[in-house]
Amino acid sequence: MTEIRTPRLLLRRWSDDDLVPLSEIHADPEVMRRIGDGSVLDLDETAEAIERWEEEWDDEGFGIFAVELLASGELIGAVGLTAPEGPPELEHQVAISWRLGRPFWGQGYASEAAQATLEFALQDRGLDRVVCANHAGNEESANVIRKLGMTEDATVTDPASGALLTLYSIDLTEYEG
Template structure:
């Protein structure tokens, strides 16, 4: 089983008891406003998300991790790698993404988890390049992207929803520099 320990977090594969806490995160309009069409996701949609992420682990050797606080074992969100099927123009690049419960924002958890995931991507999984796709105006995610050392590559439009997206990237040589 793939796990990553950081000073405060455990990044791990999904378990059955993660469904309810993740659906509570997905049910928060403030969390979901930057994702897809901005709609909240219920229990059934959250179960579909977890199933899709686990399938990606099986098929690709990477996926989204469940993010757990080390001290309490509490699920605080998801972070990981995914094939950005919704945005074919960045293919074959792999996207790093994260989603944390609102009560965990502003504490450095997203940056800590994303940094560990980026290292996993470039050093453990042998990826040469990773992208981050950020909806314009999502300053909190933009801050995490900057902390990862990723640079703005270009702007594009979401093919389904029509809003502005910013494509950031980092390659192995930039990461190691």
């Protein structure tokens, strides 16, 4: 079972106990406004998302981690790697993404988990390159992306949502871990 420990977090595969807390995070419009088409997800849709993420782990050897606080065991969100279906500029690549419950914003958890995930991608899984898409105006995520050392590649319109996205990447030669 793949697990990563950081000073404050445990990144791990999903369990049945994660469904309700993640569905509560997915039910928050503020959390979801820059994810996918911006719609909140209900319990069934959250279960489907977890199932897709677990299938990606089995098929690709990477996926989206459940993120919990080491101190309490509380699920605070999801961070990980995925093979995005769009926009077209990201297809056939591996993207890093994150979503945390609002009570956990602004505490450095996203940066801590994303850094551990990027290291996992480039050093453990042997990927040569990782990409990221960020909604225009999402400065909080842009700060996380800068901390990862990713560089801006392009600005595109997401055909699924119509949102303006800034695309970033980092390759193994640029990574400073």
